[in-house]
Amino acid sequence: MRPLSYVRAHDVDEAVTAVAGDPASTFLAGGTTEVDLIRLGVTAPDVLVDINALPLADVSGTPGGGLRIGALARMSDVARHPAVVAGYPGISQALLLGASEQLRNMASMGGNLCQRVRCAYFRDGVSPCNKRAPGTGCSALDGFNRGHAVLGTSDHCIATHPSDVAVPLVAFDATVRTAGPRGSRSIPIDDFYLLPGDTPEREHPLEHGELITAIEVPGLPLARTSCYLKFRDRQSYEFALVSVLAAVRVEQGTVAEVRLALGGVGTKPWRARRAEAALAGAPATAEAFARAAAEEMRPAVTRPLNAFKVEFAERAIVRALTTAMRGAER
Incomplete structure (x- = not known):
């Protein structure tokens, strides 16, 4: 340690x-990611500013029936x-599935949203990695990429975003509140995560010194019957190969409202807008769910080791929608 x-x-x-x-x-909050990266030599700050004494830990309701975290x-x-x-069981489930009990007791919500990727090439500190050292290349493109992204990728990076709770937050149109050198601002969470494009080192629009102060989730009755399913190599603490947040309202056998987002397959928490559009007004059947899932995964760019994620994600979407629908019926 330096x-x-x-x-x-x-x-x-x-x-x-x-x-x-x-x-x-x-900034230093729970430190469950930052300290690891310092030890690995991936990041090298000279000063850690501990923010744990700040009054930013409350969870409360908002006037519109939403939630401020x-x-x-x-x-x-x-x-x-x-x-x-x-009100948001999908958020609760994503958090409980997102880490071990010890880590959940330490990790902050703001830190979870800003956590860095788990790509081994990024974390080994020596392999070519455009996210860690821009311009050096992406070792994962032709390397071991079984866990890497198939949506939102570029020729410069295919690392998967690791946050579980960001998936339901994206589905529910949450807003990230910040305070920074130029004042406070609000960032829609889908805009908070940037696609790698030609600048994979830039993962979010935060300025240096800009601090997340809260996450606000709007009131959404549909969220009360949401579910989050996570599929991984082992049931103990592990990152998702595929995860799905689903919430659906059915009227007279037809999909009247739906929210859908994916984890484990995108370079950012992935709002499944293609599938949502395909489901609007569609019959609430497994066949319609499967067609919508296939439409969502149609733009996927795969490699030999991660090509399985396309069918895996399609099946996971169908299961999550079916599970959420049954929950709403109860």
Whole structure:
């Protein structure tokens, strides 16, 4: 471990000023990802600004029937919060499936949204990786890429975004609230995650020193019957090969409303807009679900080791929609 300086901030302005004023500084919350990356030599900050004393851990309702989640709320607390369990079960399930109990007790919601990819080539510190060292190439393109993305990829990066809870947040049109050197702003969460394109090192639009303060989820009655399914190589703590958030409302046998998002297959949490459009007004049947799933995965760009994800995702979408529909009927 290289020498580091440590500063403990006591309010948001102090934290933003401390990081914004030093290009070699970074925020420290739960540290479940940041400390690992420092130890691996992937990141090399000189100063860690501890933000755990900031009053950003509350979970509360909003006037429109939505939810406001403080950026420093721990994953385990949010997963078990009564308003989340009752109003947004898909969020609760994604959090509970997203990490081990020990990590959930430490990891913050803001940190979860900003976590870096789990691509082995990014994390080994030496392989060519455009995300870690722009212009060096992407080792995963012709390397071991079984867990990599098939949607939203580019010739410069195919790493999969690892967050579980970001998947339902994208499906529910959440908003990320921030405070930064140029004031506060609100970022729709689907815009918060950037496709790799020609600049895979840029994963989100945050400026240096800009701090996530809260995540706001709008009131959405459909979310009350949402479900999150995660498929992985082992049932214990593991990242998704494919995951699906589904919420569906059926009227007289027809899909009246649907929200669908995918994890494990995209370079960002993937809102399944093609499938949603295909399902609007369609019969609520497994056959219609399968057609919509195939339409969503049609643009997939695969490689020999991850080509299985296309059919895997299609089947997972059908199962998630069927599960959500049955939950709504109950």
